Amino acid sequence: MGVSISLVVLIVVGFIAYQYVWGPPTIKQRVVVYAYNDRITGIDPSIEDDTGLVIIGLVYEQLLRYNPITGELEPVLAVAWNSSKNGTEWVFRLREGVVFHDGTPLNATAVKLSIERARDVYVETGRGAGYIWEALEDIEVLDEYTVKIVLKYPQRLDLLVAATYAAYIFSPKALSSSGASSYLDRKLEEWFNRGNDAGTGPYTIEYYKPDSEVRLKKFDRWWGWSLINNTQAPDYVIIKILPDPQSQYNGLISGEIDIASSVPRDYVSILLSRGFKAYNLTTYHNYLMFFNTRRYPTNITEFRKAIACALDLDEAVRLAMKGFALKGSGIVPHGFPGFTDGLYHQCGLSEALQYLSESGVQTPVRIEILYQVDYEETRIFAEVLQSRLRDLNIELILNPQPWSQLKEIAKGVWENPENTPHLIVADWWPTMPSPYDFLYVMFHSDSKEWNFAGYDNDEFEDLLDRAWELEGINYSEALSLYRRAQEIIFNDVAGINLWDEVRPFMYSARVELPPKCMNPLYMYVIYFQYVSVRI
Amino acid sequence: MPLSLNYLVKRFIWIFLVVVGVVIFSYVAIIASPGDPAVKWAGNPRGPNASLAIELARRELGLDKPLHIQVLKFVSDVFTGNIGLSIAYKIPVFEVILRRLVATLELLFVTYLIAIPLGVFLGIESALHRGGKLDTLLQSLGTVLANTPTFWVGAWLFLSLILLGAYPYGRVDPKLATATGFHPITGFYLIDSLIEGNILVFANVLSKIVPPAIAIAIYPVGVLVRLTRALVSDTLLEDYIRASVAWGVRRSVIIWRYTLKAITPGLVQVIGLAFAYSLVDAMAVEYVVFGREGLGSLLVDSLNYSDFRIAIGLVIVVAVFYLLVNTLTDIIQALIDPKVRL
Numbered sequence: 001m002g003v004s005i006s007l008v009v010l011i012v013v014g015f016i017a018y019q020y021v022w023g024p025p026t027i028k029q030r031v032v033v034y035a036y037n038d039r040i041t042g043i044d045p046s047i048e049d050d051t052g053l054v055i056i057g058l059v060y061e062q063l064l065r066y067n068p069i070t071g072e073l074e075p076v077l078a079v080a081w082n083s084s085k086n087g088t089e090w091v092f093r094l095r096e097g098v099v100f101h102d103g104t105p106l107n108a109t110a111v112k113l114s115i116e117r118a119r120d121v122y123v124e125t126g127r128g129a130g131y132i133w134e135a136l137e138d139i140e141v142l143d144e145y146t147v148k149i150v151l152k153y154p155q156r157l158d159l160l161v162a163a164t165y166a167a168y169i170f171s172p173k174a175l176s177s178s179g180a181s182s183y184l185d186r187k188l189e190e191w192f193n194r195g196n197d198a199g200t201g202p203y204t205i206e207y208y209k210p211d212s213e214v215r216l217k218k219f220d221r222w223w224g225w226s227l228i229n230n231t232q233a234p235d236y237v238i239i240k241i242l243p244d245p246q247s248q249y250n251g252l253i254s255g256e257i258d259i260a261s262s263v264p265r266d267y268v269s270i271l272l273s274r275g276f277k278a279y280n281l282t283t284y285h286n287y288l289m290f291f292n293t294r295r296y297p298t299n300i301t302e303f304r305k306a307i308a309c310a311l312d313l314d315e316a317v318r319l320a321m322k323g324f325a326l327k328g329s330g331i332v333p334h335g336f337p338g339f340t341d342g343l344y345h346q347c348g349l350s351e352a353l354q355y356l357s358e359s360g361v362q363t364p365v366r367i368e369i370l371y372q373v374d375y376e377e378t379r380i381f382a383e384v385l386q387s388r389l390r391d392l393n394i395e396l397i398l399n400p401q402p403w404s405q406l407k408e409i410a411k412g413v414w415e416n417p418e419n420t421p422h423l424i425v426a427d428w429w430p431t432m433p434s435p436y437d438f439l440y441v442m443f444h445s446d447s448k449e450w451n452f453a454g455y456d457n458d459e460f461e462d463l464l465d466r467a468w469e470l471e472g473i474n475y476s477e478a479l480s481l482y483r484r485a486q487e488i489i490f491n492d493v494a495g496i497n498l499w500d501e502v503r504p505f506m507y508s509a510r511v512e513l514p515p516k517c518m519n520p521l522y523m524y525v526i527y528f529q530y531v532s533v534r535i
Numbered sequence: 536m537p538l539s540l541n542y543l544v545k546r547f548i549w550i551f552l553v554v555v556g557v558v559i560f561s562y563v564a565i566i567a568s569p570g571d572p573a574v575k576w577a578g579n580p581r582g583p584n585a586s587l588a589i590e591l592a593r594r595e596l597g598l599d600k601p602l603h604i605q606v607l608k609f610v611s612d613v614f615t616g617n618i619g620l621s622i623a624y625k626i627p628v629f630e631v632i633l634r635r636l637v638a639t640l641e642l643l644f645v646t647y648l649i650a651i652p653l654g655v656f657l658g659i660e661s662a663l664h665r666g667g668k669l670d671t672l673l674q675s676l677g678t679v680l681a682n683t684p685t686f687w688v689g690a691w692l693f694l695s696l697i698l699l700g701a702y703p704y705g706r707v708d709p710k711l712a713t714a715t716g717f718h719p720i721t722g723f724y725l726i727d728s729l730i731e732g733n734i735l736v737f738a739n740v741l742s743k744i745v746p747p748a749i750a751i752a753i754y755p756v757g758v759l760v761r762l763t764r765a766l767v768s769d770t771l772l773e774d775y776i777r778a779s780v781a782w783g784v785r786r787s788v789i790i791w792r793y794t795l796k797a798i799t800p801g802l803v804q805v806i807g808l809a810f811a812y813s814l815v816d817a818m819a820v821e822y823v824v825f826g827r828e829g830l831g832s833l834l835v836d837s838l839n840y841s842d843f844r845i846a847i848g849l850v851i852v853v854a855v856f857y858l859l860v861n862t863l864t865d866i867i868q869a870l871i872d873p874k875v876r877l
Contacts (some may be wrong), residue, residue, distance in 0.1 A: 031710040039836060042625045050579060157638050193625040211623040211631055211836070212828045238709045243836075247826045250693065254702030256826070263869065276784065349669065404570035404841040407579070416630065431581075443579050449585040512538030 021034035030236040030533040032511055033314040034526060035248045039237040039241055040210035041380045043248075046183075047128035047169035047201065049431060054239060055214055057099075057525030060168035060199035063092055063111070063161040063254065066433045066521050068335055073158045077106060077169055077200065087154030087472030088137075092161070094145040098223045100171035101197055101204045108147040110172050115149075117183040118166040124184060129431045141434035154472025156434070157160040162434035164522055174198035182414045200362040202529040206449030214239040216528075224529060230500035230502040232512075232532035243374075252276065253275030253507060258533070259507040261524060265322035273504050279505040279513045281485065282326065284520045285429040287378065287498045288417055290410075290443065292424070294417035298367065302359035307423075308345040309352035310388045317499050320380040323503060330486040332440050335520065335526055338482040345492050356392055363393035368423035370409060373400035378425045385423075396423075413454035424452045425498070429523045435482040443489060460485055510534045539567040539876075546865075554706045556611060561850045562609050562843070563602065568763045570841035573598055576622050596622075609847070623840040631833065632848045636721035638706060639817050645725075645812060646746040650755035651806065658763020659755070659790060665768060673760055681757030689750035689820040696746055703746035709741050715772055715876060751816045755809040762805050766798035773797070781840045800872035807864030811857045 040050040047061045063078035073081075076109060098106035106327040115133060122130025135155045140148040150159060152181045161167050177193030177198070180490045183412035192198075195208025202222040207215035216237040219516040225233075240257060244246045252271065263271065267516055268278060291307070313327045326334050330343035356363070369385065373379035379400060386396040401409060401422055406426070413420040441447050444464060445456040467481035489495060505526075507513055512532040519525070573592040574580075580588035593599050597608055601858070612618050661673035696703050707724055715734045719727045725744070728737035734808050742757040770776060771794065818831025830849060837845035869875045 003582050029714050031713045039623055039840070041575075041623060047578065049581075051868065089840070092656060115817065122582070122584060125591055126577050126582075126584030126586070127591075128580075129582070131582030131584065147803065190620075190625075211621075212634075213709070215709075231542055234554060236713045238713065240705075244832075249825060250697075250824075251704055251826055253697060254704035254826075256702065256704045402570065402839045403573055404572075405568075408571045408575060446583055447581070447585070449589075450581055532766070 002349060011353070022345050028535065030221050030232065030530065030535055031236045031238065032528065033172040033238045033240055033256060033266045034528075035240045035242045035251055035252075035260045035262075036524060037243050037245070037248065037258045039243070040214065041188075041194070042191045043169045043192050043197070043205075043208070044128075044212075045086060046114065046130070047121055047189060050130040051524075054524045055113070055216070056168060056199075056206070057201075057522050058168060058203040058216060058237065058528060059197045059201045059205060061201050062157055062163070062167040062169065063094075066159070066519070067164040068520050069158050070279060071108045071337065073162055073204045073240035077111075078080060078161070081158060082206040083157065083472075088151045089158075090149045090151070090157040091096045091142070092147050092149070094147065095194045095223060096145055098200050099221050099473045100173070101219055102171050102177070104173050106169065106200055111147045111169055111182060112141055114169045115167075115170050120184060122166075127471050128193045129163070132160050132163050132432050136487040143472045151472070153469055156471045156475060159433050159471075162521075163266065166429050168407060169200065171198035177437060194226045194512060200406040201525075202233075206236075210241070212241050213239075213449075216283060223531070228376040228529060230530060230532065232534070233534045234531060237528050255508070257508075257513075258511050258514070259505060259526065261503070261505055263504070263506050265324050265504070268322075268504050268506065269322075275509055276506050277509065277513075279507065279518065280324070281503045281505060281518050282335060282518060283429070283503050284333045284336050285427060285501045285523055287381075287425060287501070288328075288331070288495050289498055290426065290442075290453040290495045292413050292417060292420050292422045292452075292454060293456075293492075294413055295422060295495055297359065298422040299310050299406060299441045300359045301492060303361050305345070306352045306359060306392060307389065307394075308493050308496060309347035309355060310349060310392055311345070311385060311496070312388065313344060315379050316384055319384055321499055321501070324498035326502060328499050330483070331489055331495065331497050332435045332482070332486065333438075333473065333497070333500035336430070336435070336438075337433055338479050338486070339363040340483045340486050344350055345493075352392055356394075364395060365393070366395045367422040369423040369425065370399045370401060370406055371425040371428075372403055372406055373401065375427075381425065382524060383473060411449055413452055416452055420454075426452060430521065433521055434468075434471065435479070435486075436464065436471075438481065439464055439485055439489075440468075443494060453494045455489075455492070457488060457492065457494075459496040460492075465487070546561075546862050548635050550855070550862070552852060553858060554613075556848055557854045558610050558613050559606055561847045562606050563834060565838075565843045565846055566598070566602070566605070572622050572736065572841040572843055585618035597616075613847075615843060620705055621845050622842040623836070623841075623845070625673040628844045628848050631845060632830075632852055633829060633876075634722055635830050635833045636852055637828060638800055639814065639821065639831075641723045641725065642744060642748060642751065642817050642821060642827065642829065643813055645744050646817070647755065647806070647810060648750045649745075649748055650752040650809075653752070654759025655763050655795075655802065657792075658760045658837075659767050661764040662759060662771065663689065663790070670764075671854040674764065677760035677764075678759045679757070680753045681761070682776060685750055685754060685816040686824070688753055689747060689829050692746050692750050693824050698792065701742070703743050706740065706743060706827050707736060708743075712740055715837055733747075739846050741793070743825075747820055747827065749825075751813055754816060755813060758809055759802070761807065763798065766792055766801050770794045770797045800868050800875065803864055803867050803871070806862050813862045814853065814856060 036054050038051040040052050043052045043055050045056055061076045064073040065076050066332040070373040077095055078092040079095045083090045103225055116129040119133035122128050135151045135153050137152045138150040142148050178188045180188035195205055197205045203216035204217055204219045206217040218235045249263045249267050252260045288394045291304045293299055296502050315329055317325045331338035332338045368380050371382050382398050410424045440452050441449055441450045443455050444461055463481050463485045467478045470478035514530050517527045517530040544659045546744055573589050576596055577588035577592035597605055601805050607828050621628050623632055624625040664670045673873035684850050715733055715735055721727055724740040821827040
């Protein structure tokens with residue numbers, strides 16, 4: 001027995017010593033490991049409108065891509081585009097020589113199929129982000145590489161084809177590969193979600209386990225390699241699903257992970273001191289606090305103003321986000337079209353008390369705040385607010401919930417406002433580069449799934465609808481209407497944009513992340529074709 | 536024959552009934568709790584057709600039917616192996632659970648490869664030095680190990696190894712696995728790497744599995760030290776052991792053959808229970824500390840995502856695991872202990 005134990009121990013120690021003393025062998029391929037903080041909810045390019053973007057953004061491409069710095073559109077699968085004077089007819093000229101991962105060439109038919117599928121899945125089932133194609137009247141294939149899109153009313157279609165979701169082009173061959181009878185057949189969606197892909201992007205899916213790991217392989221026939229000339233781009237991209245920030249930190253310092261999307265914010269300085277680098281992305285991801293406008297006492301505007309005045313956003317950013325955020329202004333985030341500076345409540349405790357007195361609400365009064373349990377920043381924010389409101393003799397009850405429970409409780413504001421908390425904290429990132437995305441979804445009375453304030457204001461909605469219709473004709477005028485719409489929400493205090501997140505992507509010295517590799521509109525996508533990896 | 540067909544039939548009927556009970560209880564508990572799986576299944580829809588998407592999703596999941604119909608349907612789906620797709624990941628539930636289960640089991644197997652020989656060896660040494668300093672030391676050690684939180688040991692071990700320059704993170708170095716073309720076959724990475732003849736990956740997997748296995752092993756080691764000591768001490772007083780000593784049988788034969796054989800049934804019973812208990816320890820340690828995929832993180836996620844299919848699937852797996860381990864323990868005991876008949 002003693003000999004057997006000694007033998008086993010010797011073998012184990014031998015292997016471990018081999019691993020650690022002689023170290024791993026030299027790896028000839030460029031492999032990069034990116035820790036992503038959420039599970040992949042699907043990778044159907046027409047339907048997925050959640051976390052699957054982190055994969056879809058590398059495997060598929062849109063016609064155009066939005067440049068957040070210039071606000072201009074950049075060519076991707078389309079090389080030229082123009083619209084009719086009234087903004088209802090758009091013609092896109094496609095890039096020639098592009099091939100899908102299945103070897104078939106990109107053509108106008110694929111574009112028509114992809115857009116129509118995204119729209120029709122939404123119309124038939126309500127799933128996905130196909131509502132962005134609401135104005136679509138017809139798509140005509142003019143020739144192999146030219147497509148004409150006709151709209152029911154004027155739209156900035158160039159912005160829509162660059163949308164975050166529902167704008168990706170896939171190969172028509174996917175239908176036969178999946179055995180689907182039509183593009184609405186569920187078999188096609190299941191085929192995609194099993195880890196098959198049919199995109200044109202620089203990477204193709206090699207291994208797909210949406211709960212733990214996705215491995216992408218460089219697609220050598222990607223049209224862009226010769227243009228960007230990055231010889232140090234990774235051959236393989238491994239996306240590790242690690243929702244726990246501590247686990248991402250452990251992975252980073254262990255050397256197993258090269259890029260971490262979500263380490264504890266307190267650890268950023270420690271990592272910097274250990275030689276890691278940070279890519280601070282100013283995102284379009286913002287956190288909003290909705291007021292339940294259908295329940296006493298938050299149905300009283302002066303009471304809401306009292307809370308807004310008691311709230312110190314600078315303090316909230318400092319304590320909850322450890323400084324990794326920009327103080328919210330209006331509803332639309334910094335850098336996004338329609339952003340309005342200076343639209344935050346600059347008042348203090350004395351004005352808060354004044355508003356409270358005007359509201360007629362007798363104190364002490366008890367109200368409740370609902371927030372997501374696994375977001376540490378919202379917990380800290382709620383505790384800071386609780387402390388602030390104590391000065392107004394308002395007792396704030398904390399109600400942390402997992403996201404799915406939070407959403408179900410929050411949307412109850414329409415049916416059952418008396419049982420819905422007075423304050424609700426939720427986050428949002430856009431689907432398309434239009435303020436309409438933020439304002440319609442979160443404050444329009446038709447959007448009962450996401451309007452957690454129960455806000456219903458005809459003037460606001462009229463302004464919003466006019467702005468949306470104007471986008472295709474007079475964009476600057478449309479943006480000005482969006483700003484006015486945000487002023488209405490500001491004055492009504494239906495919701496407050498607390499902060500726009502600045503996300504530190506921490507990475508090791510063996511990789512280089514150039515500015516172009518990230519884009520706040522396509523949240524969490526790292527365009528690895530621009531990334532350099534040392535062997 | 537110590538094992539009767541009657542026992543096996545009864546035991547499997549019992550397992551069947553427990554599983555049915557677990558499914559019914561879990562389904563009702565999870566469906567009644569806050570959170571709407573239909574919203575997640577529909578993909579958190581937005582836009583004007585969002586309510587249509589949720590309505591269709593509710594119909595697809597059968598959540599529009601009365602609760603008793605839902606329960607009956609789900610029980611039937613479980614026993615026909617057709618639980619369907621995960622609500623959160625849109626891939627088959629069975630595939631996700633199996634992959635995670637295999638990862639956790641691999642960790643547990645290595646844990647017990649460490650714990651059993653070590654615990655038994657120290658227990659025997661303790662018994663052989665009854666009343667001495669070594670006995671006191673080992674008994675104290677056993678008590679401390681059996682009562683130390685595994686999570687704390689895991690975190691401490693991880694940080695210590697990091698300071699020493701070793702990185703026991705994850706199941707395998709993804710860069711190494713990718714570069715060497717490692718493709719898991721069974722999901723047990725140690726076995727897969729040996730099958731593929733990939734010695735580099737084998738060494739890497741081994742170096743990553745041993746630290747968490749040590750952390751989880753402290754509880755069974757502590758239990759086994761104390762139990763083995765007690766069993767060996769009693770056995771050494773038996774007449775046949777005294778007779779063997781009188782006949783001049785070698786000490787090593789008396790201890791490692793006669794005594795060990797005599798205490799094995801008692802050990803098996805406790806190892807079975809400890810193994811089942813270690814499943815919980817593994818779930819607590821594997822992901823948060825060592826970044827290993829396994830059942831623990833999957834259970835937490837499934838509840839956060841209202842993925843009732845995965846959650847119930849996991850509850851079933853854990854229940855069946857406990858029942859099978861207990862049944863297997865009884866069977867092994869019956870086979871090795873002539874006094875036990877089933």
